[in-house]
Amino acid sequence: MAATIKEIAERAGVSTTTVSNVIHGKTKKVSPATIQKIEGLIREMGYVQKMGLRVLNKESSQLIAVVINYHKDFRDSILGDPFYGKLIGFIEEYVRKMGYYLIFYSAKDVEDIFRMVMGWDVDGVIALSFSRRNCEKIYQLIQKPIVSVDAYGELEEGQGNHVVNIGLDDESGGYMMTKYLLECGYEHIKVCAGRDSGVDHLRYLGAQRAVDELADGRQKLQFVALGMNYAKRRDSYAWLMQRRKPKTALFFLSDVYALEAVSFLCDRGLHIPQDLGVAGYDNISFAEFSAPRLTTVKQDVEQKAKLAVKILMDRIQGRETEEERDIRLPVTLITRKSVMVQEREK
Missing domain, CATH: 3.40.50.2300 (Response regulator)
Incomplete structure (x- = not known):
């Protein structure tokens, strides 16, 4: 079970303020021995810092936004579509392995999505089913790395091209x-x-x-x-x-x-x-x-998700490479029983 700051302070025999200062790197007035003791208890007791505190302390939020601008009506949730459910599942898995957390938001009205990404202190964005123009607008609004999946359309003249798109052939x-x-x-x-x-x-x-x-x-x-x-x-x-x-x-x-x-x-x-x-x-x-x-x-949905997360993380961590802005992954024909060879006319 995760511990609270109060429980760590009681075990360490210090005030909650001292524990909080160590957690947030404010250690000028804390002895090295106390710092070492508190950090050991943090690991031992499983303390997890609240995400909101990271934002308040101007640290990296460790948040990745996955946004979908959907166009068709879904009978249930958009996650009921097996394609989106599988893609987002793989994205979440790879984001988590990199030590980040995922925020998911979907809307028909792209203005709702613009407001969402501006309102959260995210480190980067993965945009699904957006126009290239609106992907570029997200970048201009938040000035954070963004990778798109299955973007469509063309950019407006002079708009810039800061977004890598991962699609299919x-x-x-x-x-x-x-x-x-x-x-x-x-x-x-x-x-x-x-x-x-x-x-x-x-x-x-x-x-x-x-x-x-x-x-x-x-x-x-x-x-x-x-x-x-x-x-x-x-x-x-x-x-x-x-x-x-x-x-x-x-x-x-x-x-x-x-x-x-x-x-x-x-x-x-x-x-x-x-x-x-x-x-x-x-x-x-x-x-x-x-x-x-x-x-x-x-x-290959997993390949698409894995590549999107890799490119985004490279950009977040300052390892931007010279990859193409439009990556097209290969596809494969799968023949099964819903199609049959037609009889030839004699």
């Missing part, structure tokens, strides 16, 4: 999945996402490139904007079901949406992949255990 992911669907013989490929923006746009560009390079005259590509809340997505799934043609594959740019659609379609009598091929993106843990198991594009 999203265009290659879109390309390799669409290439695989074409090779399986699908003639109607529908790329499905909440909207055509951010990393989803890059994945769609990869899909377009695959069709331009590899498709014959029969094979077509279409983007379908599902909507950013469940009610709109459900209507989109019904629309996709009604307009289904033979040899159609749905390529969802998120595993969560792919699994949501599989549930909707199977409840209404369709068989995956016999009636409709379904593919996803991310390889969340549920993708391997769904029925059928989901064909998808794998990203």
Whole structure:
């Protein structure tokens, strides 16, 4: 059990003020023997300094803020999304190993996030799903190191470029999945996402490139904007079901949406992949255990989290390197049972 300053003072036979002075480095009037005794008791009794006191004493806060500017409506908490839950879990693990603590804050309104990071004395920020412009604005507001994950868009002219972004080779992911669907013989490929923006746009560009390079005259590509809340997505799934043609594959740019659609379609009598091929993106843990198991594009979430924390800590500790401002990690095609080879016409 952690000890209090009062308990340490009683064991040391000194005042609580003396113990507090030793804790905060104010030892000019404290003898070396007393300092050694108090420091020994601090270690032995497990005293933990309150975070707020570090801020008041102008020390490093040891706080890292992880902020999310989310855009879609979540049926539960944002942490209910397996991708965000896994990413933040790994970030917290690596931050803790470095002796820091994590503050997590999510909001749709980016102004709320600006106020939050300005209001806390954090040592650095990891920003998830922000525009590059807003990542740079956070840096300008607090003048502290910031690393972004999956930032999108472009910086405004003259805005500066102080933020390292860690993303994926999203265009290659879109390309390799669409290439695989074409090779399986699908003639109607529908790329499905909440909207055509951010990393989803890059994945769609990869899909377009695959069709331009590899498709014959029969094979077509279409983007379908599902909507950013469940009610709109459900209507989109019904629309996709009604307009289904033979040899159609749905390529969802998120595993969560792919699994949501599989549930909707199977409840209404369709068989995956016999009636409709379904593919996803991310390889969340549920993708391997769904029925059928989901064909998808794998990203290494732990690598993304570990690299974000490493770069941020290097910058906090003055070890800024000349790494690229835009790091793109590789992705891998994972083939499972939700897609099947189509019969060739005789």
